[in-house]
Amino acid sequence: MMPLPSRVGRLIGVSLGPGDPGLMTRRAWALLERRDAAWTYPARSTKTPSYAFDIVLRSGIALPAQHQALLFPMTHDEVKLLRHWHRAAEVVLPVLQAGQDVLFLVEGDASTYATFGHLARTVRAIDERVAVDVVPGVNSFTAASATLGQPLAEQDDTVAILPAAYGVGAVDRLLHDFDTLVLLKVKPLMDELIDWLEQRGLLRHAQFIERCGAPDERVVTDLPSLRGQKVSYLSLIIVRNPHRVRGERIKGCLKKASPLVSQTTEEKE
Ligand SMILES: C[S@@+](CC[C@H](N)C(=O)[O-])C[C@H]1O[C@@H](n2cnc3c(N)ncnc32)[C@H](O)[C@@H]1O
Numbered sequence: 054m055m056p057l058p059s060r061v062g063r064l065i066g067v068s069l070g071p072g073d074p075g076l077m078t079r080r081a082w083a084l085l086e087r088r089d090a091a092w093t094y095p096a097r098s099t100k101t102p103s104y105a106f107d108i109v110l111r112s113g114i115a116l117p118a119q120h121q122a123l124l125f126p127m128t129h130d131e132v133k134l135l136r137h138w139h140r141a142a143e144v145v146l147p148v149l150q151a152g153q154d155v156l157f158l159v160e161g162d163a164s165t166y167a168t169f170g171h172l173a174r175t176v177r178a179i180d181e182r183v184a185v186d187v188v189p190g191v192n193s194f195t196a197a198s199a200t201l202g203q204p205l206a207e208q209d210d211t212v213a214i215l216p217a218a219y220g221v222g223a224v225d226r227l228l229h230d231f232d233t234l235v236l237l238k239v240k241p242l243m244d245e246l247i248d249w250l251e252q253r254g255l256l257r258h259a260q261f262i263e264r265c266g267a268p269d270e271r272v273v274t275d276l277p278s279l280r281g282q283k284v285s286y287l288s289l290i291i292v293r294n295p296h297r298v299r300g301e302r303i304k305g306c307l308k309k310a311s312p313l314v315s316q317t318t319e320e321k322e
Contacts, residue, residue: 063184093144193206201272
């Protein structure tokens, strides 16, 4: 048996931001410029190009000698998912065990609904010597807020970030408690979501953004125009909810308003 090398490589989840290479962090950029690490990146099928890989291609950074797509199909089938995480781990592990670092390229932020967590857990379950690092990044909805020119949250605003997959009923229940709703994975529910926004008088307060940061980014404010249209998986909707009735804020970072008002009044007198 071949002796194992003393150093096992690190598995590094490198967040790339939502699509514009200009939104990569310096740390991500520096890692990608290393020539001694192998790259892996997720792809949904052999026919769909990897969005993460495409971001790096557009950055102009030279490709390393070793780079490979790992297949993660879009499914809720637990058995299928486990099988693919395992297969991906089996591709990555020999490289790590040979002492080479492996970068896993992640679109958006690696801690936000990303495949990286599953891969890292599977790899460590097989070989716990593998150390895992995460380089954080700009996620899709903060970039989208900037593109839309609207804050995600101000003062004591509450924000809910959720996959719309739970259905319109679940999204609707959040209106009571949240000022901003960030709806991810909206593709299969577009028409239902548009109907719901209309019923709730929220159409004017909702914006749709597709492939934020990519050259073919699309922003749609007239959501009914999207009825019956096919949209990209990389789409989200941000809803600002003007109807929420706020309770009294018990503690916050702001000073109580009344003494300030009386002081200002006193100063004027
Ligand atoms: C699996 S989650 C990945 C989230 C990502 N890691 C992040 O930090 O934003 C995929 C969902 O995020 C949203 N998303 C990711 N990238 C996007 C982009 N560039 N433009 C619009 N929505 C995006 C879409 O709702 C998509 O269905």
